[in-house]
Amino acid sequence: MTTITVPAKVPALEPMEATPAASAVTTSLRGGAIAAGDVCDTMRAKGAPPGWTGDASIAADHAMTRFGRETDAVVAALEKAVLACDVYVDQVVRLTKEHADLESDRGELNNAIDALMADIDASTGDDVPALEARAQQLLERSRHLTDQIAAFWQRVRDAEDRLVRALGAVDDVSEGRSAATRDGRADTAALRRELAALGRDATAVNAWWASLSPAEREALKISDPDLVGNTNGIPTGDRDEANRGSLDRDLDRLRGLPADERSDAEQALLDRAEAAEQALAIPGSKVDRTTGLPVDVNLLVYQPGAFGGDGAVAVGFGDPDTADNTAVIVPGITNDGTTIPTNAEDAFRLFERSNGAGESSATIAWMGYDAPSWRPQDALDWPGDGLDMGSVVREDKAVAGGALLADFVDGLRATDEGDRSHLSVIGHSYGSTTASHAAHGHGLAADSLTLIGSPGAGGDAVDHARDLGMPAGRVYAGAADNDFVSWLGRDGDLGMGQDPTQATFGATRFPVDPGVEFHAETIEEGVANHTSYFDEGSASLGNLVAITRGDEPTVISGRTEAANDMALDWARDEAVHQVEKEIEATRQEIERGVEQTREWGRDRWQDVQDAWPW
Amino acid sequence: MVTRLPMLDLVARIGLGIVTLVWLLTSCSSSSSEVDGGPGGGEAQAAKREMDALAEKLLPDLVPRLGEVTEMDAEFVERGGYGLYDYRASAQVLRPAPRREALAEVERVLEEHGLTVESPGETSDVTGTLGNVRVSVVWMSGDAVDTADLTVNTLRPASGDDDYVADTGPTDYTTYLR
Known part of the structure; x- marks a missing residue:
């Protein structure tokens, strides 16, 4: 043996x-x-x-x-x-x-x-x-x-x-x-001066940051977390650490105050800090399938008091400095620092669907500009949030936001390590107008620009996709047929620019589920149509995943009916619907009246019979 | 192109703006209890009740076909600042049963529970719907680990239930698996 x-x-x-x-x-x-x-x-x-x-x-x-x-x-x-x-x-x-x-x-x-x-x-x-x-x-x-x-x-x-x-x-x-x-x-005052001297040059900021010792970087994160956390060109991990330090400080201080002793401004700060905290917690214990480690979540912008208290914030999933593909999502109207959990949910869904199969992804919900926003409790606050929402009819916030977005993307380019990341910017609603201004006016350093649910591709100077200055064929557009915001794009002085899904605009149009037809009394269905682009299982999400990964989406031909004509069609049909509804309501009212009269007559006849026993 | 009817465009734009504002004001002040029984509940409460009930019956049969789930909270997620809420739960199954082998089993379980199984295309591998609830499973490969992502969500967003949603914490769906 x-x-x-x-x-x-x-x-x-x-x-x-x-x-x-x-x-x-x-x-x-x-x-x-x-x-x-x-x-x-x-x-x-x-x-x-x-x-x-x-x-x-x-x-x-x-x-x-x-x-x-x-x-x-x-x-x-x-x-x-x-x-x-x-x-x-x-x-x-x-x-x-x-x-x-x-x-x-x-x-x-x-x-x-x-x-x-x-x-x-x-x-x-x-x-x-x-x-x-x-x-x-x-x-x-x-x-x-x-x-x-x-x-x-x-x-x-x-x-x-x-x-x-x-x-x-x-x-x-x-x-x-x-x-x-x-x-x-570390002499943090001197470091601060050096950084200020570099201005908005993200590449120079990145090189300067790399020249610092670890102790200098750490000292600056502690002495000036708001500066380090929000300066484009500083690596994502360092921005995240500085911003989380600020967030931790704010939550500690503001939660330590009894609720009835907080001023309105302090409560507003706490609301924004807690919203950021909630957004950072979205992945829970989920694992990044490309690393096998918990999902890397980064707080890339944290300025809860910015824009008159609306707040600026950006939350990312995955590491944009090392990812093969990075997408920046720009939300639109009604969003501010308090809505970042919602924006981050969309970004995380895009991350989950695009990350893997041999390519790593990073997605960022960037609420780093002052979108026209709305706080219902302040609806009558004029000029206040009422005025803020009213600014949706103007483009100035999109113009200012476009400059900030272009700077942010420059920062991502500067901190990109290894092979050049494929970088997509996806603008939704008013965010698409903002992203268009970043592209047309500020040389947005992205590989593609996608406009979804767009009220207009930014101003009079943009008549065609080529005016956005993106690589050829890399302007994408999608709109649900029943998304009323996508009916606002138009030529001329009034409005926020061309409807980017028009065939004449020259963008690559991809299919989006049409959404349900809606009436004035079910306007929430219209709003749902406008907010369904990142829905699980939707045609839109599938195409956004393809674009994020640098692949071509499914392509369909552009709209041939002018966007405003779609709005007019709806208004005309709606007028007919409302009149028919009114007629139907009146008919039912008359029927009820006739029936009640008959009943009254029957009752009186019964009374007569009861009182006259023949 | 459209400049031929500038006044009509303007009217349409203003009309849409008014409709939106009216809806916003309405959504801020609506009494949700009018929609579906109970104070402060309404559409959101009905959506939660429907999805929780389905999840409680379905998940104990479905999840073992995929693998192990350690965390799955269902909660409301608002759409932008619009006061519309989706109710949603998702879980990540690490190193799941291989897609090819599990697919038929997953479809069978969904059908047994009365869901209509459909193939939505690019983002979900299996999807089933029943009433206002959708269940989807997506297999994804990764350099480090393969996953199956299980999502249960409502199809139509609920509106006008800000207070109810604010007062409703997450529901732990893993308790249905014990």
């Missing part, structure tokens, strides 16, 4: 204690550091209250200076702690991937061992040499894998040790003070 030594199966790896979700700790720490930095700045900027004089005033000044200095020691300590946590989380992300790879290798090895055992059971003497060779091969694989697993756990311990040492180096007041006063601490 021959003995063949088969290696034992390799046991499953213990799960890692830390996960990429540990980044939440870093975010909280950074948020704390930002808040402490704000306190420090306030203490330094303000002295004794106005009107104070004499010894009390001097004492107050000194006390505030001392407090400011001590707070700065906390900030300096936190700068180091946050940097250490950041490095640790990066390592955890890499180690998590390694863990998954090792588990996969282990599974394959154990399957091979099972297969060998089965072959041995069924073997004859002639098979022995080959089986022994396979066993030897598996033994070597097993040893190699066991060594790899041991080395992996050593790297996990090393990462933890480094973190503990870094945190231990700033865990008391004296260490914080020395961190604050040490030579080489």
Whole structure:
């Protein structure tokens, strides 16, 4: 009898204690550091209250200076702690991937061992040499894998040790003070000046950012999170970290105020902060199928007080700096900082459907401009939100938004790593007008421009798709037949430009489900038609996925009936419908009246019969 | 092209604007309880009731054909700032049963539960509808992991139920699987 030594199966790896979700700790720490930095700045900027004089005033000044200095020691300590946590989380992300790879290798090895055992059971003497060779091969694989697993756990311990040492180096007041006063601490004021000097040149900003040390970057994220988080050209991951720090600070502060003590402005800020928080949570525990890791969610813009309190925000799924395909969705009227969860839902659906099959995607809901928005509770606030909504009849917000959008896309181009990402901009409703202005007026650096549910492709100067300056054949348009907003495009001074789905406009038109016919009393169905372009399973979503991936959508011929004529047709039919409805209502009213009269007559006749017993 | 009738265009535009504003005002002030029983419920409550009931019966039969689901919350999602709400739940099944093998089983389960199975084309591999509810399953391959995405959603958005929606938290559909 021959003995063949088969290696034992390799046991499953213990799960890692830390996960990429540990980044939440870093975010909280950074948020704390930002808040402490704000306190420090306030203490330094303000002295004794106005009107104070004499010894009390001097004492107050000194006390505030001392407090400011001590707070700065906390900030300096936190700068180091946050940097250490950041490095640790990066390592955890890499180690998590390694863990998954090792588990996969282990599974394959154990399957091979099972297969060998089965072959041995069924073997004859002639098979022995080959089986022994396979066993030897598996033994070597097993040893190699066991060594790899041991080395992996050593790297996990090393990462933890480094973190503990870094945190231990700033865990008391004296260490914080020395961190604050040490030579080489980042001069954030100087860094701010350098960044300001670069203006809107995203490529220069990107190169400057790359030249900074990790400590300088971290210090700037803490001292100026709003600047770092919203400057185009700074990499997505850094913008996200800075903006999440700001968000964490805002949520902490505003939720800490009793609801009845919050001013209207504070409540509005909290609403926008909570909306951003909700949008960031949309993927839940879902995994990015191209990385095997939790979906990378990025807060690319966070300015909750921008545009008179409407707020600016952008939330992305996937990493646009590394993705093969990136899509920026520009929402339209009624949207502001509070509606980002809805906008992000659309972006996430596009991400889920376009990411995979050999290509990675990133999608961004960009509410980074001041769209005409609406708050019902302020409907009578004039000039206020009423005026804001009224601005839908003008293009000025689309013009201003177009410049901001073009800058944002320049930023994505500047931070793009590796092969050039295929970048699509998708404008919906008034957002399509905004995107058209970005293309026509500001050289939008996208590979394609898609206009859906468009009220017009931006102003008098755009008569044809070629006027948008996009690559040939890369202006796409789609509109539901029963989307009344798509009936507004027109030639001439009035309105927001040409209907981009017209055959004469020259865009590539793709099919969209027509939507249901609606009447004035069921206008919500008309609104549903206008908001169905990202619906699961819709023809529109399928085509938007193709465009995002750089493929051609299904193509249909353009509209030949002028958009305004479609509106007039509807208005004419609606007038007939309303008259018919009124006639029908009147007829039913008369019938009811006749019936009631008959009943009355019958009742009276009955009364007569009852009173006259013949 | 259209400039031949500028006044008509203007009238149409203003008319549409008025219709939109009237609808917005109406949607802000409508009493949802008028639509379908119960205070503060209406269309949204009816949609939730219909979808929850179907999910409770369907998911225990459907999900095992696909794989394991660990998270599936149903919640209302507003369309823009329009006061229209979709009710929606989605789940991601990692390393699902292969599409070719599971497809027939999934279709059979949907049909057994009375759904009309259809093939919508480019974004969903299997779709079934019943009343106001749609169920779809999409298989996707990835460099790291393959997934099947299961979505249950209402077809028609509900309107006029802001308060009810604001007061209604997510419903955990994984409880139907235990």
